[in-house]
Structure formats: structure tokens, C-alpha cells
Amino acid sequence: MKSLFVLAMMIALASCASTMNGHRMKAAQRKMLETRRLQQAGEWDAALAMSERMHSSVSKSITSAPRQKSSGGTMVDLQPLLAGWENGPFAELKTTLKKHDSKRSPAAFASLRQQCVNCHTVLGKTKVQVSAIP
Template sequence: MKRLLVILSAFSLASCAMMNINSHCMKAAQRKMLDTRKLQQAGQWDESLAMAERMRSSVSKSVASAPNQKSAAGMLVDTRPLLAAWENGPFAELKTALQKRDASRSTAAFASLRQQCVNCHTVLGKPQAQVSEIP
């Protein structure tokens, strides 16, 4: 009985730690998204592109740490295809816009990128995980 209690406690702590890692990575990604935009608006295109890559890394780490999440409906969702769609869609568009130093295209890409973040959080039933508006 004692051994079972130890195992259950360890599992509970591991689950809690995983949630904290996810939350930490996503909060870091959000900060980096806003920093990417500020750098782009300041005309610091190379720095903005580098920050965008750091943002992608934070999102990727979050998905890798817990790829299967429960949806709002209670079903298990593999978030890896959602990450791939984000990386190959709005993130790729943002990266291209930053590389081309295209302010209007990057503004549109930031809006699409943020919307895909909101959509993913909604699918996972995490509306409390707010994604900041991009100025």
C-alpha cells in the first residue's frame, strides 16, 4: 500500500511538472511573439527574425513535452499536426515576410499566426490561455 502511494505521488508530481513546463514554454512563446513584433516595427528585421525562431522553439518545446492533450470535449488530441500546420502556415509566412522586410505582409502574418494560436487553445478547451493582441 505504501509503495502504491509513493508511485501515485510521483505520478501526480510528474503531471504537475509537465503542466508547468507547458505553461512556461507557452508564456515564453507569447513574450517572444510580442518581442518579434516590436523588433519588426522598430525596423530591426534580422533581430526580429531571430526572435521569431526563438518563439517557434518555445512552441515546439511545449508540444514536444506533452504532444497529446485533452480537447474541450474530453477527447485526446495529438497537437503535433497542429504544430506542423502552424509552422508550415502562418509561421512560415511570418518568416518569409521578415526575411523580405515587408512590413504590411508581416502585419498580416502576425494576425494569422495569433489566430492559429487562439484556434489551437480553443480546440484544447483552454480559453483561459489568452494570446495577447499584437499591436
């Protein structure tokens, strides 16, 4: 009976973590879109601050569950994907926001979004849609 209780608690905690990550990733998506809106409005410093909040949501999601099971059943280590996102598209976005570079920012946003889609694809979560960036 005790082992059944422990198993039930582990399942409940895993479900809670999964739900929390879902909320964090939805928040990250809202923050990504808000970052773009602020950038388009010429509010560069606010856009940079919002991008950091977006980063926090993504980072917390991955660090709380760095290894996740894909839809195919294999375990996927998300930490290298996070590092690639941080050092690639996210770093480029931050650079364009700091430089107030309105010519390069659309490409930076598109690249950032594509890296999000790539991560979801690796996990087999193709039904999880990442909003298009205007």
C-alpha cells in the same frame, strides 16, 4: 504503499510538465510580441532571430506533451496543429521578416496569433488569452 507512492510521483511529474509548458507558452507569447516590436522598429534580423526563439518555445511545449486532454476529456494530438502552425502562419511570418516586407507582416502576425488561439480553443483552454498584436 509502493503503488501509492508511484501514483503520487506520476501526478507530481505531470503537474511539473504542465507548469513547465505553461511557462514556455507564456515565454512564446512574450517572444511573439517582441518579434513584432523589433519588426516595427525595422530590426528585421533581430525580429527573425526572436521568431525562431518563439518557435522553439512553442515546439518544446508540444513535443514534451504531444497528446493532451481537452477540457471535454478527449485526447488531442497537438502534433498536426504544430505542423500546421510551422508550415502555415509561422513560415509566412519568417518569409515576411526575411524579405523585410512591412506591408505583409501585419497579416502574417495576425494569422500566426489566430493559429495560437485555434489551438487553445481545440483544447478548450479559452480562458488562456493570447495577447493582441499591435
